[in-house]
Amino acid sequence: xxxxxLDNNATTKVDEAVFEEMRPYxxxxxxxxxxxxxxxxxxxxxxxxARRRVAALLCASPDEIIFTAxxxxxxxxxxRSALEVFPEKRxxxxxxxxxxxxxxxxxxxxxxxxxxxEIGVDSEGRLDLAELNAAMDADTAIVSLMYANNETGxxxxxxxxxxxxxxxxxxxHTDAVQAVGKVQINLAASNIDMLSLSGHKLHAPKGIGVLxxxxxxxxxxxxxxxxxxxxxxxxxxxxAAIIALGKxxxxxxxxxxxxxxxxxxxxxxxxxxxxxRILHARINGGAAERLxxxxxxxxxFVEGEAILLLLNELGICASSGSAxxxxxLEPSHVLxxxxxxxxxxHGSIRFSLxxxxxxxxxDTVIRELxxxxxxxxxxxxxxxxxxxxxx
Amino acid sequence: xxxxxxTVKEHFLNPRNVGDIPDADAVGEVGxxxxxxxxxLYLKLDDNKDRIVDAKFQTFGCASAIASSSAxxxxxKGKTLDEALAISNQDIxxxxxxxxxEKMHCSVMGQEAxxxxxxxxxxxxxxxxxHDHDHGPAYPDHEGTIVCKCFGITDVFLKxxxxxxxxxxxxxxxxxxxxxxxxxxxxxxxxxxIAEVMGSRQTEEPRKRPEKLSNLKKMQMIxxxxxxxxxxxxxxxxxxxxxxxxxxxxxxxxxxxACAGCAxxxxxxxxxxxxxxxxxxxxIVVEEVAA
Numbered sequence: 001x002x003x004x005x006l007d008n009n010a011t012t013k014v015d016e017a018v019f020e021e022m023r024p025y026x027x028x029x030x031x032x033x034x035x036x037x038x039x040x041x042x043x044x045x046x047x048x049x050a051r052r053r054v055a056a057l058l059c060a061s062p063d064e065i066i067f068t069a070x071x072x073x074x075x076x077x078x079x080r081s082a083l084e085v086f087p088e089k090r091x092x093x094x095x096x097x098x099x100x101x102x103x104x105x106x107x108x109x110x111x112x113x114x115x116x117x118e119i120g121v122d123s124e125g126r127l128d129l130a131e132l133n134a135a136m137d138a139d140t141a142i143v144s145l146m147y148a149n150n151e152t153g154x155x156x157x158x159x160x161x162x163x164x165x166x167x168x169x170x171x172x173h174t175d176a177v178q179a180v181g182k183v184q185i186n187l188a189a190s191n192i193d194m195l196s197l198s199g200h201k202l203h204a205p206k207g208i209g210v211l212x213x214x215x216x217x218x219x220x221x222x223x224x225x226x227x228x229x230x231x232x233x234x235x236x237x238x239x240a241a242i243i244a245l246g247k248x249x250x251x252x253x254x255x256x257x258x259x260x261x262x263x264x265x266x267x268x269x270x271x272x273x274x275x276x277r278i279l280h281a282r283i284n285g286g287a288a289e290r291l292x293x294x295x296x297x298x299x300x301f302v303e304g305e306a307i308l309l310l311l312n313e314l315g316i317c318a319s320s321g322s323a324x325x326x327x328x329l330e331p332s333h334v335l336x337x338x339x340x341x342x343x344x345x346h347g348s349i350r351f352s353l354x355x356x357x358x359x360x361x362x363d364t365v366i367r368e369l370x371x372x373x374x375x376x377x378x379x380x381x382x383x384x385x386x387x388x389x390x391x
Numbered sequence: 392x393x394x395x396x397x398t399v400k401e402h403f404l405n406p407r408n409v410g411d412i413p414d415a416d417a418v419g420e421v422g423x424x425x426x427x428x429x430x431x432l433y434l435k436l437d438d439n440k441d442r443i444v445d446a447k448f449q450t451f452g453c454a455s456a457i458a459s460s461s462a463x464x465x466x467x468k469g470k471t472l473d474e475a476l477a478i479s480n481q482d483i484x485x486x487x488x489x490x491x492x493e494k495m496h497c498s499v500m501g502q503e504a505x506x507x508x509x510x511x512x513x514x515x516x517x518x519x520x521x522h523d524h525d526h527g528p529a530y531p532d533h534e535g536t537i538v539c540k541c542f543g544i545t546d547v548f549l550k551x552x553x554x555x556x557x558x559x560x561x562x563x564x565x566x567x568x569x570x571x572x573x574x575x576x577x578x579x580x581x582x583x584x585i586a587e588v589m590g591s592r593q594t595e596e597p598r599k600r601p602e603k604l605s606n607l608k609k610m611q612m613i614x615x616x617x618x619x620x621x622x623x624x625x626x627x628x629x630x631x632x633x634x635x636x637x638x639x640x641x642x643x644x645x646x647x648x649a650c651a652g653c654a655x656x657x658x659x660x661x662x663x664x665x666x667x668x669x670x671x672x673x674x675i676v677v678e679e680v681a682a
Contacts, residue, residue, distance in 0.1 A: 303427065305453035309393060309403065330541070330573050331427070342425040379409050380451035381431040382424055 001315040004361045008201075009150050009178060009294060009352035010319060014244070015203040021247040022205070025240035033237050034228065043239050050246025054210055057249040058195070059186040066211045066229045067242050071177040071198030072101035074211035075144070077222035077233070078173040078194040079105055082142035083114075084220040085171070089141035091115045093170075095127060095156075096337035101196075102144050102175055103333075115139070125154035125285040125338050133164060140170040147179035147195075151321055151334040151350055152285035153294025155183065162191035171217065177201055181252035182259045182291050193217045199241065203354075204248035208241035258355050264292035266362050267353050271295050273366040278373050280386065282344055284321075284335060293353040296321070298344035301383035302376040307349055310372045316365060321348045343382075395454065396488035402458035407465050410447045416440065419508025421500055426542055426569070428452030428497070430460050432504040434467065434512070443467050443475060448504075455487075455494040462486045463501040472509050478502065479555055480567075495567045499552055538580050541573025546584060553588045560627040561585065579655070582628070586662070600670055610637050612671045617644075620670070621663055625650055632663070640674040642667060645681065 005013070031040035033047050051062040068074045079092070079102070094106045096118045106116045117135040120128045127145065136143065143165045148155045158174050165172040173194040176185065181202040187195065194217065199208035213219055213232065225234030274297060275281055284296040299307065304320030311318055321332030330336065331345035340348070351365070377383030395403070415433040422429030428451060435445035446464035450457050462483050467475045480498040484490045490498055535547030552558070552568050561581045565571040571578045604612070617634055625631050630650030635643040644663065646656050653659070656679060664677035 301424075301451065303452050303456075306403070306457060309454045312393075313404065342427075346424070346427045379406065379449060379457065381420070381429060381449040382451050384411075384449055 004314075004316045004364055006351040006353060006357065006361070006365065007317045007319050008354040008357075009153075009350065011200045011206065012203045012354055013356055014200075014205050015248060015251055017251065018204055018244045018247045022240040022244035025243055033239055034226070046243045046246075047237055047239055050242045050249075053246035053250045057180070057185075057253045058212060059188040060212055061215060063230070064187070064212055064215055066213055066232050067237060067245075068209040068211050068233055069207055069238070070209040071099075071175065071196050071201075072209075073222065074196035074198075074209045075099075075101040075173075075175050076105055077211055078196060079142055079144055080222055081194075081218075081220045082171045082173070083109075085218040086141040089139050089170075091117070091137065091139040091141060093117045093119065093132065093135050093140055093143040093145075095119045095121065095145050097121055097125065097149055097151075097334045098144070098146055099150055099175055099177070102146070106144070119145075121154075121337050123339050124288040125149060125152045125334070126288050127156045127161070129157070129161070132161065136165065136168045136170065138169070140168065142171045142173060144173040144175065147174045147176035147185075148183065148291050149285070149334060150178050151332055152288075152296045152338075153178070153291035153352075154285040154288040155179065155290060158192065159190060162193075166191040166193075178291060178294075181249075181256060182293060184256065187212060187214070199245040199248060202248050202252045204245040205241055208238055208245045210245070255355050260292045263353050263355055263357065266357055266359060267293055267295050267351075270351060270353075270362050270365060271297065274369060277366070277370040281373075284338065284340055284344075284348060295351045295353075297349055297351070298340065299347040299349070299373050300343045301380050301386055302347045302373060303380075304347050304349055306376055307347065307369075307372060310375070311365075311369070314364075314368055316368065319350045319352075321345070321350065393454070394491045395458075396490075398462075398486075398488040399455055399458040399490065402461040402487065403454040406457055406461040408445075408447045408461065409449065411449065412445060412447050415447075417508040417512035419504040419506070419511065421504045421507055422451070424451065428456045428500060430456070430500050430504045432460070432463070432501075432508050434508050436472075436512075442471050443469065452497065452500075453494070455490055456497040456500065458487055459483055459490070459497040459501040460504075463505060467505065472512075475505060476509055478505065480552075481556065492563070493566045495556070496569045499567055503548075538584070539568075539570035539573070539577045541577075542569045544568055544570040546580075549581065549584050550588055553585055559585060559589070559624075600672070604672060609672060613637060613642055613667060613675075616667055616670050617663075620666055625659070630659075635680055640672065641676050641678055643678045643680045646679060 029043055031043045033040055033044040051065045054065050055062045068077065090113065092106055092109055092114055094102055110116050119132045119135060145156055145161060147158050162172045171193045172191065174192055175196045177196060177198045178201060180197040193214045195212040197210045200206040219232060221232050223234045228234055228237055271283060278299060280300040282298050284298055308318060308320050321335045335345045335348055377387060412433040412435050416436040417434040419432045431449045433447045434443050436442065437444050446467050448460040448464050450460040466478055466486055480502040483498040483501050484495065535545035538544055538546045538549055549564065549568060549570055553564060556567055558564050558567060561571055561578045564581050571581050614634060622631060629648055631647040632644045632650060633647055635645050650656050650659060660677045660679045664675060667675045
């Protein structure tokens with residue numbers, strides 16, 4: 001069965017050009033970039049090139065790029081560093097809809113005596129800016145807010161927020177894992193102090209991330225040891241993956257327009273066709289500014305895992321914020337923070353597209369999903385009541 | 392990936408007996424939209440009103456909830472009401488070739504709906520159904536008190552499930568009943584309920600406290616009880632303890648891992664003390680010492 005992969009916010013296909021770029025650095029050019037000899041030195045040159053390519057995508061300077069093992073490491077390193085830099089400050093701000101890479105760490109801090117403010121969102125997933133501004137004070141060490149939400153695609157006004165945070169004297173970090181490559185980010189004209197990105201969300205392999213650190217921002221390393229990454233992240237560089245990420249960032253810059261035109265058009269068509277064919281559906285975050293590739297759609301009276309498993313039978317890969325797939329027994333923390341009604345939250349499905357998605361794949365979902373929802377509603381006591389009312 | 396057996400998948404993809412029975416003799420409804428799963432079960436009895444001749448269901452829920460409902464309807468057909476009542480949630484899970492542990496609550500929901508249907512038919516607890524949080528309605532006058540506010544689950548229902556399925560950790564109780572899976576505020580109470588049920592289980596085969604003990608024997612027994620009876624319980628909650636010293640009746644222990652610095656470690660040391668008094672010597676005093 002050929003897969004129809006619409007789960008690109010979970011991970012993406014490695015672009016073949018990216019894979020070709022990294023291929024020689026396993027069996028042939030395997031030198032350690034830190035070595036003095038020519039054999040390591042030539043790898044160092046490619047790592048430097050990759051650093052320039054990543055920096056170019058973000059309008060940053062190459063020395064502001066620190067390679068890490070993943071987005072989670074970057075998030076952890078940023079927050080920990082801020083707390084070490086400002087040992088007297090005991091307050092951290094984040095949002096209720098963050099990725100666990102940030103949220104879990106912040107919640108753990110409460111056990112170490114920190115105050116943690118989790119800023120809420122409205123019913124469309126938009127950040128409560130008034131609450132954020134009220135929460136900041138002289139005790140705030142760091143504000144960490146995601147650029148775009150992984151479940152709904154809702155984009156936060158990060159530049160505006162970063163300026164406010166700077167005015168209050170705290171550090172500002174953004175988890176931009178879902179945004180990089182889809183949203184134009186210009187760090188040269190920005191108040192963002194730290195930014196995390198992850199390779200496997202933009203067609204590079206898993207196991208490579210970046211922490212952007214604005215020049216002059218005080219920093220304490222998360223991993224200590226050797227002098228790699230200017231002693232800001234010890235450990236032998238994952239050279240092949242770094243080289244791959246460099247190529248992926250170069251390609252992301254070239255394809256950003258496609259993401260915002262062709263991919264967006266496919267997403268919009270999927271959304272409008274499903275809404276036209278299925279009654280009692282709603283778009284989570286639909287009225288907010290969103291990533292061009294993400295559609296989070298809720299179907300009343302049915303449960304998300306059942307929908308996913310029936311899609312899976314047809315080779316269609318998506319994900320769900322329903323209780324049964326979130327690993328807990330309640331719907332996802334993002335949908336709960338938005339106050340999505342229970343009737344919908346359990347039946348929420350996320351489709352996330354990429355530039356490798358095709359119109360014919362979208363056609364298949366538009367054709368196959370409505371009968372799946374009808375079948376499950378026919379089986380559901382609440383769905384039947386609803387169908388009866390409809391006559 | 393989904394960790395479902397081929398039977399679960401087959402019953403999910405081709406559910407048996409979906410629908411309703413307009414002239415059903417017994418109807419049982421459990422769960423709600425808010426809870427994330429719900430089941431409405433219809434039973435039709437023979438002319439003697441004793442044997443189930445037909446069963447239908449409607450389910451809102453995940454794949455395993457639908458498969459459990461389908462399995463249940465197949466299992467009850469042809470059974471007398473008493474035979475049907477003997478079906479446990481374990482039987483439903485076994486019929487399906489097993490369920491992932493975190494999905495066991497689906498089988499419990501099936502068993503519960505069956506009990507409600509039969510109880511209502513027999514004239515107990517025929518109150519109008521509401522779609523509010525209302526688990527445990529098999530106990531007609533809402534016997535017991537609500538433990539889990541998120542999912543509306545009573546202590547009586549929890550103790551029954553703990554007992555039937557021989558559950559030993561709060562996590563298991565969540566997997567089987569959903570209780571504790573929301574805000575988590577009731578987890579301490581769930582642990583108490585487990586202890587209560589396990590305590591009553593132990594009285595079934597009492598271990599006797601010896602009449603007289605040499606010092607050496609007593610120290611050995613204290614160590615044995617800590618190893619066999621106490622530490623496994625603490626492990627289940629991610630905690631541990633270490634025996635530091637024994638001085639006459641004084642037993643000094645230090646709490647480790649999750650127990651160290653835990654607000655309820657005082658309570659835990661009383662439990663340890665009671666256990667040692669029950670099984671070793673009446674005058675034992677447990678003292679918690681810093682490591």
